[in-house]
């Protein structure tokens with residue numbers, strides 16, 4: 001046992017270490033031996049597996065979740081002069097790709113309970129220039145989709161956190177115009193990098209296929225029907241994702257157990273509250289996010305994060321409100337305040353969560369949180 005100036009700490013706990021085993025290593029080796037360095041049969045297999053799992057007509061493997069969102073917006077025709085409504089409580093990529101498409105991001109505030117986009121505020125921001133709405137299923141809790149669909153605009157779901165989520169009993173994946181997943185290193189199916197777009201729309205799938213990569217086509221002479229990006233997924237990464245898909249249920253069960261342990265612990269810690277989960281939906285258990293309310297928890301989120309770090313426990317923040325980050329603040333100086341998102345940005349803290357963690361790791365996080373809470377609340 002190691003002593004730190006702040007007290008006892010038995011182990012250091014990473015935030016979201018990847019759960020990669022010998023199967024993934026062997027799958028990569030087999031891919032390299034197969035000669036497919038770039039996109040090939042494994043990417044195609046990953047697409048079929050995603051389409052089947054998500055009950056979608058089409059699944060298109062791409063280079064990242066960012067590319068999935070970007071290509072979906074471009075395929076829908078978003079461009080200069082258009083507006084796209086999204087949430088500020090997201091990874092900045094969600095807003096960046098709106099900018100890259102040429103359109104203007106318009107930020108709606110979020111709901112207090114789950115920090116997903118507030119549909120009523122989104123509705124109030126619709127103009128004749130609104131091209132699409134991009135909700136994010138934060139931490140794995142589906143956004144409230146019905147009132148967004150009711151706006152009559154294309155919806156591109158940012159489902160980077162929501163691979164296993166269901167909305168009112170229906171699997172996410174083919175419910176909106178496009179649903180975008182990420183295979184980034186921390187995600188529930190982690191390939192390192194990668195993304196998948198799912199859709200039931202033949203037109204959208206065809207448009208994304210044209211945009212995703214500059215293809216040579218069938219003949220020896222090639223042509224450019226559409227100027228493509230370079231956003232295809234290499235087979236080496238698809239091979240990792242395929243193994244991770246096989247482990248999906250086992251990994252989900254591990255994360256569900258970690259959620260239950262955290263739920264039980266934070267129920268006893270005044271001022272440390274998990275984001276709400278809607279019992280009508282199925283949660284992907286991607287991130288365990290708590291809000292730390294300083295008046296009750298005795299210290300700010302930043303103080304808790306620092307103190308946990310000193311005890312060897314890595315945490316993260318999901319998310320700082322995008323509209324307050326430098327480029328967005330400077331580019332849109334007239335952006336109205338979004339009070340719920342701005343307060344949440346000060347209070348959210350994500351705790352370690354990964355199938356790679358042992359129960360003892362999660363127990364160490366809980367013990368540290370309890371110790372800190374006792375210390376911080378005594379101080380007041």
Ligand SMILES: Cc1ncc(COP(=O)(O)O)c(C=O)c1O
Nearest residue numbers: 064065066091093160182183184
């Ligand atoms: C909510 C959200 N959207 C989009 C992305 C972008 O995904 P990627 O890192 O695969 O480009 C992330 C990623 O990490 C994310 O958390």
